[in-house]
Amino acid sequence: MAADLRIECRDAASAYPEVARLEPVVYTPEKMAHVAWHEVEWAHAERWVLGWLDERLVSCAGIHRRKIALDGTPRAIAGIGGVMTHPDHQCRGYSTQVLDEANAAIAADIAPAFSLIFVEPHNVDFYAHRGWGVFEGETIVEERGRRRPFPYMGVMLRDGTEVAPERGTIDMLGKPW
Ligand SMILES: CC(C)(COP(=O)(O)OP(=O)(O)OC[C@H]1O[C@@H](n2cnc3c(N)ncnc32)[C@H](O)[C@@H]1OP(=O)(O)O)[C@@H](O)C(=O)NCCC(=O)NCCS
DSSP, X not given: OOOOOXXXXXXXXXXXXXXXXXXXXXXXXXXXXXXXXXXXXXXXXXXXXXXXXXXXXXXXXXXXXXXXXXXXXXXXXXXXXXXXXOGGGTTSSHHHHHHHHHHHHHHHHTOOSEEEEEEOGGGHHHHHTTTXXXXXXXXXXXXXXXXEEOOSOEEEEEESSXXXXXXXXXXXXXXXX
C-alpha cells in the first residue's frame, strides 16, 4: 500500500520554490526538448496544493482564478495547472488526492462558474475519469502580448456553480495555465 500523503495548501510565494525543484524531475530537459509548448509563457498559480511524503514534495497542483469571456460574456472561473507527481511515486493515487483537495478548495474559496484545465491528448482520459469534460470549442490565450488560439493543448472543464459549456469560444483574457 502507498505511504500516506500529507497534503497542505500554500500561497504561491512559499510553495513555488518547492514546486520549482519538482518540475525538472517531471519535465526533464530531454522531455522538454520534444514538446511543442516549451516556449509557452504560463500564468502563475495563486496557491498550490502540495503532497508530501515526509519532507519530500512528490505531487502538486496549482490553483488559478480568472475573469474570462465565454462567447463575449464575462465569467469568473477557476483553474488547475502544474499537476505533476514525481516519476518514482506515480500511480499511487497521489495526484488524485491532490486534485480532490484542489477541487474542494476551489469550491469553498472561489465558487467559480466552472473550472478549466489545459490538457495534453495523452492525459484526457486521466481527467475524464476525474470529473472533467472535454471542451470542444475554441480557446483564445494571450501569448507575448497577442491574443490567439492556443494550439498546443486541449481544454477540459468541470462544473462549478454553472454547468460547464461544451462549445463556444473561451477567451482567457490572459496567459494559459
Ligand atoms: C498525470 C500524473 C499527474 C498522474 O499522477 P499520479 O500521481 O500517477 O496519478 P494517480 O496515482 O492519482 O492516478 C493514477 C491513475 O491514473 C491513471 N493514469 C495516469 N496517467 C494517465 C493518463 N495519461 N491517461 C489515463 N490514465 C492515466 C493510472 O493508470 C492510474 O490508474 P488507477 O487509478 O486505475 O491505478 C503523472 O503521471 C504526471 O506527473 N505526469 C507528468 C506530468 C503531467 O502530464 N501532468 C499533467 C498536466 S495536465
